[in-house]
Every structure is written in structure tokens, then in C-alpha cells.
Amino acid sequence: MTASSNKPLPPNSTIGIIGGGQLGRMLASAAARLGFKSIVLEPGHEPPAAQVCNRHIEAAYDDPAALDELVAACDVVTYEFENVPMAAARIVEDAKPLYPPAGALEVSQDRLMEKRSLREAGIAVADxxxxxxFDGLKSALLEFGGGVLKTRRFGYDGKGQKVFQSADLPDDFDLGGLGQGPFILERLIDFDSEFSVIAARAVDGTIAAYEPSMNVHEDGILRTSTVPSGLALGVVEEARSVSAQLLEALDYVGVVGVEFFCTGEEILVNEFAPRVHNSGHWTREACVTGQFEQHIRAITGHKLGSVARHSDCEMINLIGSQADDVARYLDDPHALLTLYGKAESRAGRKMGHVTRLR
Amino acid sequence: MTASSNKPLPPNSTIGIIGGGQLGRMLASAAARLGFKSIVLEPGHEPPAAQVCNRHIEAAYDDPAALDELVAACDVVTYEFENVPMAAARIVEDAKPLYPPAGALEVSQDRLMEKRSLREAGIAVADxxxxxxFDGLKSALLEFGGGVLKTRRFGYDGKGQKVFQSADLPDDFDLGGLGQGPFILERLIDFDSEFSVIAARAVDGTIAAYEPSMNVHEDGILRTSTVPSGLALGVVEEARSVSAQLLEALDYVGVVGVEFFCTGEEILVNEFAPRVHNSGHWTREACVTGQFEQHIRAITGHKLGSVARHSDCEMINLIGSQADDVARYLDDPHALLTLYGKAESRAGRKMGHVTRLR
Structure with missing residues (x-):
């Protein structure tokens, strides 16, 4: 169901959030600040978002009774991760506005559909x-002289991927070892850098794109995002314009995170996430309107806020034990710390982030 | 009980907040962002702070069982309003660190003690x-040729005050009509402007004072706070230094709001509030570290954040029905809206605020 009128939601309206991790937590806090209530659907016990929202429905994402409960209590529903079961998204969508729309969610869940949609929208992607x-992989590797093999679904933080530097494929290679198929082989891109654009589209079609951040990944996990990005002005403008193209093509409402490769000559979209994005956390500290508030403004039918930036900054993810000694971050008066309220740090787990203003 | 060591509190420690209004709400949100949990003690049902904290103890501020429950569950306790019963403050203080200290709280509750303490600290106040x-009032009015009569306790937002432009006192004047005595008569100050300084002191004694904001009151209620204040640099520096003097004198920990009169020739302290302050809301949008995070940093034994300001701004309180149509604020991309989650707007009730960045 899309909004039957253009009327923005009034204060004390309720926002449903599917997923209770750190992104849901920061969305719930932004919602509260704007005077909205929030209800989080998440199977985990005392997840990060449940600590700052009005109500936590502790149930599986595809539990029909829980979904009924959620839509009955909410005026609009959103989500914090792209692997929301499509059946759940359809149940929600039939009852209440779901933003970003289910169509965008569906495309983002399948790398093949995603790449095809981007191409159809006139956006450059890797071949x-x-x-x-196995045979299909063999011939695809021969065509590209190597490539990155990825599961079409459920890959994140570099999981479900394997790089082939040449077309050589051992006869005993186990395709199933990578995860559940089907798969996609992408041509290896000799990129100079990775960057991303966080952009938003309002119900009225207005679009606002933050400037790109330069991103550094290690072991497939985002480590830092830096602005200004150091990208040439032409690249910055092209990336913003490509992001807007994508939002139009998907008839999108809400915030999107678009990841790019920059090869020096051209920019290619790697993938997009239909949600607030880790590489956009700096917007909350360095811009007039942060991505979390921007998303809440968009999905409640309000106008977008300014994406103007007032400070240079670097956002550093705190992974695993990096968040154990917080005093070292708080000792820096220009470092803004955000922790996610997770009970224990585990290797590879995102525990918080620091944004150093410069 | 003061902190037995200088060790800052680790993530997931719990902060008790006495009072569940908008200040408690913004404190709880700031605590969550830094990875702390919060428990709010407040007799009201579903008050603003309860919607964003980990737990709400619904009980009177002086309920001994509730206070026991609070201190047992918390690592440090603070408050959002200055009329916390002293008996409650003492119970808390005997069990856990209470910041700002009970001594500062006690002084702030009585205008006479407050004025005397300020004077003892070498800080200029109105006579x-x-x-x-009645007879005392008569002679005091004669001495000052008029004055402002105030209840010593429980005055706020201009309540419990009466201005006498001359020493004339009608024989049928009812002192009791102003509120509960005893009282204090202050000499009328012919001030040019009212401004305030938000300052903080850490457990290690470090002090940071934000620059002053120029404040406009109507009917005794703060309407706007503006920075830069337009005050002369010498006045700005003196006001910061006076605020630091006050924090030292009170052996303070946490954020304080100090209200000043500027007469053109000199600055006088009107009063201070031992808590985060309405006239400091702009710090969250326009400074590196906002007053709420600053208070949480201070009371958890961490270092203070930077009070540097990145934007000019004006904070406008939304009183009563001014918050009914929020779209008009959200339509301005440079206006940052904060609503307090109050169920209904009533005349004179603070419903939210807008900070317009310029």
C-alpha cells in the first residue's frame, strides 16, 4: 500500500522497523527526536534497537501473527537490512505503506536482478x-579471464565471494562451498578506490544526495569513510547524478546507500543497499541532517533536510575488541563516539563507530 | 558517595535519571549513543524520557523503595530538574555517585542560599x-526603591515572582498569594539583555564552557536562544570565566546552566540550574559535542568533548500549539526539529524546539 495522500505523518505517529540492529537503533533514535514512536520487529532478545524504541515485538521476521501485530500498530513500516523475507514485505505492503518499496527491496536481494536493473536504468556496472x-562458471571465467564469483543472495561484508585472478579453475573446485547458489561472475575491476553516495528520495519525488565518502574496506568489512573524498569534482557530480537516476528508476522513498568503484576513467556502481548505510554514519555528525533523520523524514512524507556538510571528518568502524576501551576515543575532544549497546564484543562484530571531526 | 576511583564507566554501565521530561529524554538518548543504559525514575505514566530509555520506574521521587531499586540498578545517578527532594538526593548519594553533587542541588533550590553562595564565590549578583x-517586605522595598519579590523555592518559568516598580506596597497585599514563603527581594536590574552560559566540569576537574547564547523570554518562558550572542568579546570571556568559578566553588561534576543579566557596564548572575538547560539545546546541533553528551561524559568519569561551534544558529522553543503543525518546521531544510513525545499540547507547555542553522 502506498500513501493514499501526500499528507505527512503528524507527531506521535508510529513507525515500524523490521530489524533491531545498530541501523534500527539509530533510526529509532532519529524517529524519537522528530516526535515519532517506533516499534521494532526482531527475533533477538534485547537487540540494540529495542533499548531505544517504544516497543519490541520479539518474533521471526516472517511470523504472520507478528507481522499483523506490527502493521496494525504502525502508520508506516521500514527496515534496516535488505534480507527481509519478500513474503513478509508483501504482507506489510498490503496493509500499510512500506518504504523503501518492496520492488527496490526485491531487486537488491539478488545480485543478478540488481545488476540488470542498474543497466536498464542506464547505469554503468561491471560486466x-x-x-x-560448474560448467557455466568455467566458460564465464574463460570469457572474463578470471572474475569475482558471488552468491546472488545473502552475501554481506565480503562473505559468499571468491576472486579468480585467471580463468584457471581446479577440477575439484566446489561451487557449493561458497554458499547457496545461484551465482554471478563479475569481471574483475582494476579500481583505484571505492566510494559511496548516500541519497534520499521523498514521497513528493524530491531527491537529495550527500557528497560521496571515500571508503576503505579490510577483509570485506568497511573500516573507514572519509569526507571530503578527494574525488574530482566531475566524479562527485556524476556519482550524485547516478544515485538520483537509480532512485528515480526504483520509484524509491527513503535513504539508499550506493557503492561505487572508481577506475580513474569511469565510475561503476558495485551495489546498492535499500536502507541507511554504514558508510553514511558520518552524515549525522558532519551534516545539517544525518541519514537517519533523512530516512525518517522521507518515509513519513515530510520534506528532506539539508545535506550540506559543516565539517570535514573520518568515520572509523569499531570492530570486535576495538570498542572495549572507549576512553581512548572519548579522550579526543573532536571524536564523536557511537556505541550500539551490544552486550559482548565478538571478532568481526560491528560494536560502534567514531567520527573524528577535523 | 563519590566515585571511589577515577576510572571512567565502561560501556553498558547504567545511568539513573531522576525526572522523565524532555531533558531526561535527551539525556537518555545521549547515554544510549555512548553505549550506556538508562533508568528513569518519574511518577508520570509514559513520560517523554521513558520512551527512549531502558527502564522506567514509575514512582514518586521520594519513594524509598523506588530509590533503593534505582540505586541498586545504577552505576551513577543524575537528575533533570532542580527540585529533586533533598532527602531523595541524600539516599542516592549514600549508595552511589550522584552528579551534580547534592550540595550544588541544595544551593540551587533556595534563591537565598544560591545568591549567598554566588557572592561567597566572588560572583556579582543583584542586591x-x-x-x-509583610513588614520585612515593606522595609526591603524602601531600601531598594522597589524590586522583584520571589519565592525562595519552587519558582520556575517566571512563576512565584512579582515586580514592584517602586516602594509602594498596598496594605492589603497578600504575600501568601505569590506562593509558599519564605521570600527574597532582589534589586531591580535595568538590564540590556539576558544571556546564559552552559558549562561542564569533569570528575578530573577539567572545565569547558560553551560560548554564551542571547536569550529572549516572554511571559517568563524562554522563547529563543541565539549564537553568536552579539556580546562583546570581553563579556563573553568574563561570562565563561564566572561560570568556571561557580563550578569550582561547588566542586561540581556535570553540566550547569548559568543565567546572566548584562547591564552594559557589568554582568550579573541571575541564577544557575544544576542540570542541562533549555538555553543550551542549540549546542547539540551547532557544536561538536552537545550539552547532553557533555553531561553524560562528565558524570561517567570520561573527558569532556569539544565545545567548538561549527554553525551559527537560533533555537526556538515550541510552546503549546506551536508544535501542532510540524511540517512548517520540516519544510525548512536548515531547521532541525526536536519533539519531546508529549501526548497533548497544552498552553505554556514546552512541546519541542527548532534549531535553525544559518
């Missing part, structure tokens, strides 16, 4: 070939 | 005379 089995 | 009864 790709759908791979269903 | 004052303690008034206990």
Missing part, C-alpha cells in the same frame, strides 16, 4: 554473467 | 534581602 553450475 | 513577612 557480469549468471552462473548456475 | 538581595531575605523577606519572611
Amino acid at each position: 557480469f554473467i549468471a552462473v548456475d553450475e | 538581595f534581602i531575605a523577606v519572611d513577612e
